[in-house]
Amino acid sequence: MKPRPEPEQPERPGQDGMADVSALLEDSAEELYENAPCGYLSTLMDGTVVKINRTLLNWVGYTRAEVIGRLRFPDLLTVGGKLYHETHVAPLLRMQGELNGIALEIRTVNGSRLPVLVTSVVKTAGDGRQLLVRTTVFDARDRRAYESELLRARHEAEEARRIAERDRERLKSVLGTLQRSLLPPSLPKVPGLEAVAAYHAASQDDLSGDFYDLFALGGERWCFFLGDVCGKGPEAAAVTSLTRATLRAAALHAPEPISMLGTLNTALQERYTGDSSRYCTVIVGILAAERDGFTVTLAGGGHPPALLLCADGRACYVPTTGGMPVGLLPSPSFVVAEARLERGDTLLLYTDGITEARTYSGDGRYGDEALLAFAGRLAPTSAAATIAAATRLIESFGAGVDDDTALLALGVPPA
Numbered sequence: 001m002k003p004r005p006e007p008e009q010p011e012r013p014g015q016d017g018m019a020d021v022s023a024l025l026e027d028s029a030e031e032l033y034e035n036a037p038c039g040y041l042s043t044l045m046d047g048t049v050v051k052i053n054r055t056l057l058n059w060v061g062y063t064r065a066e067v068i069g070r071l072r073f074p075d076l077l078t079v080g081g082k083l084y085h086e087t088h089v090a091p092l093l094r095m096q097g098e099l100n101g102i103a104l105e106i107r108t109v110n111g112s113r114l115p116v117l118v119t120s121v122v123k124t125a126g127d128g129r130q131l132l133v134r135t136t137v138f139d140a141r142d143r144r145a146y147e148s149e150l151l152r153a154r155h156e157a158e159e160a161r162r163i164a165e166r167d168r169e170r171l172k173s174v175l176g177t178l179q180r181s182l183l184p185p186s187l188p189k190v191p192g193l194e195a196v197a198a199y200h201a202a203s204q205d206d207l208s209g210d211f212y213d214l215f216a217l218g219g220e221r222w223c224f225f226l227g228d229v230c231g232k233g234p235e236a237a238a239v240t241s242l243t244r245a246t247l248r249a250a251a252l253h254a255p256e257p258i259s260m261l262g263t264l265n266t267a268l269q270e271r272y273t274g275d276s277s278r279y280c281t282v283i284v285g286i287l288a289a290e291r292d293g294f295t296v297t298l299a300g301g302g303h304p305p306a307l308l309l310c311a312d313g314r315a316c317y318v319p320t321t322g323g324m325p326v327g328l329l330p331s332p333s334f335v336v337a338e339a340r341l342e343r344g345d346t347l348l349l350y351t352d353g354i355t356e357a358r359t360y361s362g363d364g365r366y367g368d369e370a371l372l373a374f375a376g377r378l379a380p381t382s383a384a385a386t387i388a389a390a391t392r393l394i395e396s397f398g399a400g401v402d403d404d405t406a407l408l409a410l411g412v413p414p415a
Contacts, residue, residue, distance in 0.1 A: 039116075039137030045130050047072035047090070056137055061109030073135065078105045078113055089120075093133065097122045103140065115140040182207075182240045183406075187214050190222055192289060193341075194383040194413055200394045200405045202353065208404035209236035209280065210351045211244055215251075220289035223251040225260075226349040226408045227282035227303060230325075239278045242271060243326075247284065257284040257299030261326055261334045265301075268327030279327035283320060283349055293342040293412050300335045301326040304352055304368070307375045309386065311344025311414065315375035317368075318347075344380045346411035353405030354390065357397040366397070383411030 033040060039056030043049050049067050057064060060076055067076075074082040074090075081104040093099050098121045106114040120135040187195045195214055202208075209229025217223050225247050229239045243264060250263035261284060272278040281303035288295045298306060300320025309315050318339045324332035341347055350371075357366045378389055386409045394405055 038139070041073065041135050041137070043073050043133045043135065045094070045122075045133065047074055047085075047133075049073060049076075050132065059108065059114055059137075059139070060106060073133075076106050078107045081105045081107075089118075093120055093122060094130065097124075097130075106137070115143070117143070182211055182237060182244070184213055184215075188216060190214070190216075190287070191220075192412065193222075193287070193294065194409075194411045195224075196383045196387045196409050196411075198387045198391050198407045200353065200391065200401070200407075202401045202404050207233055207237040209240050210353070210404045210406035211240045212349070212406050212408045213244060213248070214408070214410075215248065217251060217255050217286070221255065222287040223248075223255065223260075223285070224287065224349075224408065224410065225282055225284040226351065226406055227280050227301075227326075228351040228406070229280040230278065235278070239268070239272070239280065242267065243280055243282070247282075255286060257286055257297055258334050258336055260284050261299050261301045261323075265326045265330075265332055269330055272327065277327070279325045281325050285349075287341075287410070292415075293340060293345070294410075296339045296341055296347065298337045298339065299323070300337070301332070302328075304350065304355065306339075307348040307350075307372070308339055309346040309348065309375050309379035309381060311342065311380045313376075313379050315372060315379045317372065341410065341412045343412050344414040346379075346381060346383050346386050346409055348375065348386055348390070349408040349410075350390070351404070351406045353401060353403035354394055354407075356403060357394065358400035358402065359397065380414075381411075382413065383409035386411070 034054040036053060036055055039059060040051075040053040041049055041056055042051040048069065049071055050069065052064065052067055057067070060067075062071075074085045077085060085104065089099060089102055089104075098119075100119045102118045102120075104116055104118050106116055108114060117138040117140045118135060119138075120133050122133055123131050125131055183197075183199060187197055197212055197214075199210065209231060210227075211229070212224070212226040214222065214224040227243065229236045229243065231239075246264045246267045247260055250260040254260065254263070261282060264282070268278060268280075280301075282301045283298060283303040283306060284301075285296055285298045285306075288297075296318075298318055298320050300323040302323050302325035303320070305317040305320045307315060308318055318337050320335045320337045322333075323335040326332065339347070355366050355368055355371055358364055359366050374389075374393060375386075378386060381389070387407055390407050390409075394401060
């Protein structure tokens with residue numbers, strides 16, 4: 001039978017090792033005080049130094065004889081630190097008996113500054129008399145460097161934020177200028193007609209493709225259109241510019257709404273092909289002046305139908321639904337409709353930013369039926385009042401408006 005092995009015993013330090021450890025632990029309290037990693041000093045209540053350790057003496061560069069009984073603790077501080085000590089630290093110390101973590105700066109013999117954190121405790125006699133102050137001084141150079149780095153980083157972040165805000169404001173200004181350039185600066189005066197337009201931007205940080213226009217054709221005929229280009233940004237703005245120019249040119253050569261849409265479709269097909277295809281929804285109209293009103297011929301290319309607010313209080317859509325978006329296909333179909341504007345009637349054209357606004361009822365969108373009911377409550381009304389009411393409606397949606405909205409109202413004033 002084999003003998004069982006003895007369990008391994010942990011190694012123990014030898015007698016020589018134990019002697020070395022004991023020697024390390026035999027430092028006197030005075031030695032620990034003198035060579036502590038922080039500064040110690042004791043002062044009378046008037047600040048006169050009566051005891052100071054070697055660590056603090058090495059920091060300030062004085063000898064013990066130059067300090068004990070000759071200098072007050074405030075004499076070791078910078079001018080600002082001395083003033084702060086006399087006006088704040090010393091009075092609070094007498095009142096409270098202790099202070100923790102006070103940030104000061106010590107002035108060394110060579111004139112350099114040493115940032116420190118000071119903790120002081122007042123020693124009292126049995127009768128409550130304050131005898132002296134015991135102070136511990138911690139080197140705060142690493143902390144000061146860390147704070148300086150944090151402050152520098154904060155300043156850099158604030159400067160970066162200011163630059164970003166300035167760039168954003170500059171971008172908003174440029175975008176606003178470009179957006180205004182895509183719309184007529186004002187609408188022309190049409191005899192016997194009140195024409196009012198408005199534009200509501202859902203965001204100031206991007207370009208929209210909503211557009212409208214009104215201009216004379218001659219012979220008491222006027223052309224107007226309103227539409228929405230698919231997408232946002234510079235590319236959509238470029239399509240908007242091309243669309244407005246094309247429709248204006250087409251109106252001068254073939255002033256019929258359906259012909260104008262056909263010309264625009266050809267231009268978009270030629271300019272944007274393949275993966276870069278672009279399209280828009282448009283409603284185009286021709287106003288022909290007649291006695292006590294206008295005859296209106298409309299052509300719709302995939303755009304929401306116009307609203308007619310009648311003088312008798314009725315409101316209805318002018319049926320142009322069913323037309324296809326312009327530029328989407330080589331041979332699209334468009335829908336033509338006619339209406340008459342008489343005294344007290346108003347025709348409202350709009351982009352889908354208003355009907356697509358998010359709400360908290362129904363399917364979550366404002367929708368065509370709600371807009372028709374809204375128009376019914378307004379009628380009869382003027383073009384200016386219609387635009388004002390529609391603008392208030394859009395603003396009431398708040399953050400629910402995801403897309404820009406263009407509005408164009410044409411009204412015949414009552415007799």
